[in-house]
Amino acid sequence: MSRKATITQKEIVNAAFKITRKEGFEQITSRKLAAQAGCSTQPIFRIYENMDALKIDVYNKAAAYYEDYYNDSAKTHETPFVDLGLAYIGFAQKYPHLFRLLFISEKDKDTKSMYDLVNGSAENVVKEIGKAQSMGAKNAQQLFMHMWIFIHGAACMAVTGDYDLDEAASVEMLESAYKAFGL
Template sequence: MSRKATITQKEIVNAAFKITKKEGFEQITSRKLAAAAGCSTQPIFRIYENMDGLKKDVYDKAAAYYEDYYNDFNKTHEVPFVDLGLAYIGFAQKYPHLFRLLFISGQGTGGRSMYDLVNGSTENVVKEINKATASGAGNAQQLFMQMWIFIHGAGCMAVTGDYDLDEASSVAMLESAYKAFCLG
């Protein structure tokens, strides 16, 4: 009689996600994952042939985590792209390892681009582009690209610890960039 599996794929993914959140995906080893999941390495190898499958599942969980983070983010600014930028930078500061996995590592799965992640299922970017158009921006798509390069740079600086602006300074910087890009 075979033994009943006591560890599920979901439990393994949750354990891997916790390690990724704290230390980064590249720090996951089968032994560390087994210890975090409370099992031997055997169930991990039974469920996952290799780390690529696990990485895809952790990536998907991190993408959902970012979407929840953005959806729960308090959006109070009238200037387009400011809240989008604040949330993105805040995520980078709070969850640098998840940010690296999603937005820097190039490990996107399922054909999802950085734009797809940020836009999310509720079309966050589309809403901001429409907001920019409604406020009189000439080429809101181009404006988004300029703002996005600026915002992504700030997010990357946050991950490396080189971004130390408080929220008020960040808002002022994002608003200033928006106005400058509108003129250009």
């Protein structure tokens, strides 16, 4: 009679997510994952055929984590895209390995586009574009594209440690960019 499994798929994903958040998904080995999950490597290979299958589940957990992070972030600025940008840059600063997994790694059939991740289930981007239109933006979608390239660049700088602006300076920069791109 075989022994009852004591480790679940959810526990393995949670352990892999912890490693990913701290070190990056590329640093996961079966032994490191087993140690984090408190099991041998056998249950990992019983549940996951390979690391690519595990990566999909970790990716989905990271995507949900980003959506929760955005939903919990303050939304206090009148200028469109500022709160969206602050949350995105803040996530990159606080969770650079998760940011890389979600927004910098190659996309495939099992991952979401950057737009889909940022838009989220609450349609965050759609709301911001609508806000820009209601404030008189001539081409709010194009304005979003300009802002997003700018915001993504700032977030990538945050991941590499080259972005050291505090929130007030970030707000000023994002508001200035909005005005300049809106001309």
